[in-house]
Amino acid sequence: MPRRPSTVLIVGAGIAGPALALWLQRYGFRPTVVERAPQLRRGGHAVDLRGVSRAVAARMGVLEAVRAARLVTVDVTLVDGDGAPIETMRADDFGGDGQLSDLEILRSDLAGILHDATAGVGYRFGEQVVAIEPGADGVDVTFGSGARERHDLVVGADGQHSQVRRLVFGESPDAVRPMGVHAAWWRTANHLGLQDRALEHADGDRMVGIRPVDGNRSAAAFLGFPSDGLPPGPYEPEEALRIVRERSAGMGWEVPRLVAAIDDTSDLFLEEFSQVVLDTWARGRVVLLGDAAFCPSPLSGQGTALALVGAYVLAGALATEPDPAAAFATYERTLRPWVERTQALACDGADGPSIAALANDFTLPEPVAAPAMTRAIGETATGRVGDRGCSRS
Numbered sequence: 001m002p003r004r005p006s007t008v009l010i011v012g013a014g015i016a017g018p019a020l021a022l023w024l025q026r027y028g029f030r031p032t033v034v035e036r037a038p039q040l041r042r043g044g045h046a047v048d049l050r051g052v053s054r055a056v057a058a059r060m061g062v063l064e065a066v067r068a069a070r071l072v073t074v075d076v077t078l079v080d081g082d083g084a085p086i087e088t089m090r091a092d093d094f095g096g097d098g099q100l101s102d103l104e105i106l107r108s109d110l111a112g113i114l115h116d117a118t119a120g121v122g123y124r125f126g127e128q129v130v131a132i133e134p135g136a137d138g139v140d141v142t143f144g145s146g147a148r149e150r151h152d153l154v155v156g157a158d159g160q161h162s163q164v165r166r167l168v169f170g171e172s173p174d175a176v177r178p179m180g181v182h183a184a185w186w187r188t189a190n191h192l193g194l195q196d197r198a199l200e201h202a203d204g205d206r207m208v209g210i211r212p213v214d215g216n217r218s219a220a221a222f223l224g225f226p227s228d229g230l231p232p233g234p235y236e237p238e239e240a241l242r243i244v245r246e247r248s249a250g251m252g253w254e255v256p257r258l259v260a261a262i263d264d265t266s267d268l269f270l271e272e273f274s275q276v277v278l279d280t281w282a283r284g285r286v287v288l289l290g291d292a293a294f295c296p297s298p299l300s301g302q303g304t305a306l307a308l309v310g311a312y313v314l315a316g317a318l319a320t321e322p323d324p325a326a327a328f329a330t331y332e333r334t335l336r337p338w339v340e341r342t343q344a345l346a347c348d349g350a351d352g353p354s355i356a357a358l359a360n361d362f363t364l365p366e367p368v369a370a371p372a373m374t375r376a377i378g379e380t381a382t383g384r385v386g387d388r389g390c391s392r393s
């Protein structure tokens with residue numbers, strides 16, 4: 001019988017990484033998290049907890065903290081070029097799981113809550129993995145600092161542009177599938193005085209939006225437009241600004257004002273929306289999780305839900321199966337059908353009812369019961385167990 005793994009190196013302290021660390025720690029593993037950024041970031045975009053991901057957050061014990069930090073957006077109104085309302089979507093439509101979710105939070109705030117909930121886990125910021133050598137009994141990892149360590153398992157939770165994926169799975173050109181849409185987002189003044197209400201404006205296939213954040217004291221803006229041959233990014237800030245100006249030219253409503261107000265390009269992000277599609281999420285003792293494995297693209301509105309639920313499913317599989325290969329197979333068999341339907345929905349265009357239905361259409365495995373854990377840990381102790389993007393064909 002294979003020895004049950006104990007030490008787990010998790011690469012990435014976004015959403016999936018800390019969520020997995022919480023479950024692994026609860027199940028008796030020894031996780032360590034390394035994060036490339038020097039510290040937890042502030043700001044950034046909003047993410048949603050829809051459907052069954054709320055049940056996972058509740059089981060993690062963080063749901064109340066998420067609710068307390070949530071962005072309050074009562075509704076979003078689509079306006080014409082003169083600012084006249086066309087239609088309004090409410091956050092409480094479709095049980096709160098529609099296009100505008102009633103449980104939205106800044107990604108950085110969610111990452112902070114998950115970090116705080118994993119106080120006993122070792123985090124190393126400003127560190128990245130530069131080499132991974134998988135072996136039969138463990139994985140040798142070399143860090144940017146030159147340090148080398150051996151871990152029983154390595155989890156790549158390092159996002160859409162995963163370095164772990166590149167190192168272990170290679171540079172498959174088909175893995176990252178562009179959706180044909182670029183999006184820019186930035187912070188700005190709440191110059192319209194919006195109070196818990198968001199506005200959006202469409203001009204052909206270009207879309208712009210503004211929503212109040214930070215208790216209505218400031219606002220977050222986004223601009224989406226067809227990629228039309230632009231490279232996927234990332235972009236240097238000045239280049240991003242040049243492209244945003246160029247691609248928003250001629251748009252009406254508040255767009256010229258919103259774009260002209262971009263004075264701090266350090267807060268301007270531009271990239272192509274993509275999905276990550278892999279034949280398998282695991283190689284040997286290395287497994288991918290969250291956007292690194294199955295980014296559904298922001299167009300799905302489900303990336304965060306998949307990351308949280310995926311962490312829960314992976315940890316549960318590892319806690320019940322001493323053999324990592326069997327655990328990874330269970331993780332993938334359980335989650336992949338939901339991931340594939342989510343990616344398909346993002347490609348086909350997700351309306352409120354379909355997002356809400358899909359977000360709830362996953363049966364969560366039961367949490368691993370304490371007796372099973374005791375047994376697994378006891379066994380270890382005694383050494384007995386020891387198509388391209390949306391044009392899919």
Ligand SMILES: Cc1cc2nc3c(=O)[nH]c(=O)nc-3n(C[C@H](O)[C@H](O)[C@H](O)COP(=O)(O)OP(=O)(O)OC[C@H]3O[C@@H](n4cnc5c(N)ncnc54)[C@H](O)[C@@H]3O)c2cc1C
Nearest residue numbers: 012014015016036048128158159163290291298301303304
């Ligand atoms: C503009 C935008 C809007 C979005 N809107 C929504 C939305 O409305 N709803 C929703 O649910 N989701 C949304 N998402 C997607 C959501 O943010 C992701 O699906 C979610 O954050 C995935 O979590 P993750 O932990 O897998 O990856 P991430 O949150 O990307 O975290 C990965 C972490 O790994 C770190 N990292 C990267 N490389 C390395 C390395 N080499 N070594 C160490 N660390 C590394 C990164 O710094 C980061 O902290 C949006 C994303 C974007 C970009």
